[in-house]
Amino acid sequence: MxxxxxxxxxxxxxxxxxxxxxxxxxxxxxxxxxxxxxxxxxxxFHVxxxxxxxxxxxxxxxxxxxxxxxxxxxxxxxxxxxxxxDLNGGAAKAATEARLRWHAWNQYMNSNTATRREARTWEDFQALHKADPGKLSLAEARRRFEQQPRIVAMLAYSGAHEFDPYELAAYQAGEHAYAGLHWRIAIVxxxxxxxxxxxxxxxxxxxxxxxxxxxxxxxxxxxxxxxxxxxxxxxx
Incomplete structure (x- = not known):
C-alpha cells in the first residue's frame, strides 16, 4: 500500500x-x-x-x-x-495462498523480456522524495515508480491473482520471503x-x-x- x-x-x-x-x-x-x-x-482470525x-x-x-x-x-x-x-491454521493458509500468488507472479514476470529485470521498489522512490520533497514530489515519485515496465505489467495482469505493486520488494526477495511476510500479516x-x-x-x-x-x-x-x-x- x-x-x-x-x-x-x-x-x-x-x-x-x-x-x-x-x-x-x-x-x-x-x-x-x-x-x-x-x-x-x-x-x-480463524477459529x-x-x-x-x-x-x-x-x-x-x-x-x-x-x-x-x-x-x-x-x-x-x-x-x-x-x-x-487458530493462529497457526490462519498463518498456514495465508502462506499457501501467498506461495501460489508468488509463483503466478514469477511465471508472469519471466514470460516477457521487458519484465524479467528487477524494478526499483516504491521504498526507493519514497526515500528520494523524503530526501528532497521540493525536487521530487510524492505524486511524481509515484508516477516514476508506476511507469516501470514490471509495475505496468503487474497493474495490467488480469489472471486469478491480484499483484500489489507496493509489495514489489517482497516479491523480488523471493518465494520464501513473500510467503513469510504474508503468514506474519495473518497473525499480527x-x-x-x-x-x-x-x-x-x-x-x-x-x-x-x-x-x-x-x-x-x-x-x-x-x-x-x-x-x-x-x-x-x-x-x-
Missing part, C-alpha cells in the same frame, strides 16, 4: 490485560487513545475447533469476539481467547498494542523493518498464555 498517507485501512491487533473488558468496543477505545484513530472489528468436541464448539461463540458464521458454524472472529483462535496485522499499552510497529516501511517488527510481535504473542484475549481492529 502506498505510504505517506494517514493511518487508515490498517489492522491493529490489541492484547488485553487479564480482567479487562475484552470486546471490540474496548479494543477500539485503546486504538483511539493510543493512535488517535477510529476502528471497526476485523473478522480475520479453532477442537478434536472430539469440535462439532459442538463450532456453534458456540464463548470466549470469541464478533464472530462470522457459515451455515450456523463459526468460521472467523475479530478476536477472543488465544486458545480459541499491521500494528500491535501490547497488554502493557506499548505500540509495536515497523521503524520504516522497508521490508526488512517490517520483518523485524513482525518477528518481535509474533514472539510477544507466542509468549502469551492461551487464556490471553486478543482483538483485531481495522482503522478506517
Amino acid at each position: 502506498p505510504t505517506n498517507t494517514p493511518l487508515t485501512n490498517q489492522v491493529v491487533t490489541v492484547v488485553f490485560n487479564p480482567g479487562e473488558d475484552a470486546d471490540w468496543f474496548s479494543a477500539s477505545e485503546k486504538v483511539n487513545d493510543l493512535l488517535n484513530a477510529n476502528g471497526t472489528p476485523a473478522r480475520r 479453532r475447533h477442537r478434536k472430539f468436541i469440535g462439532w459442538i464448539t463450532r456453534f458456540l461463540d464463548y470466549y470469541l469476539v464478533d464472530t462470522a458464521r457459515r451455515f450456523g458454524a463459526i468460521t472467523k472472529a475479530a478476536g477472543g481467547r488465544k486458545g480459541r483462535l 496485522g499491521d500494528l500491535l498494542i501490547t497488554a502493557e499499552g506499548t505500540i509495536l510497529k515497523p521503524a520504516t516501511d522497508s521490508i526488512a523493518d517490517r520483518m523485524r517488527f513482525f518477528n518481535e510481535a509474533i514472539k510477544y504473542l507466542r509468549s502469551l498464555k492461551s487464556s490471553a484475549r486478543l482483538c483485531a481492529v481495522t482503522i478506517a
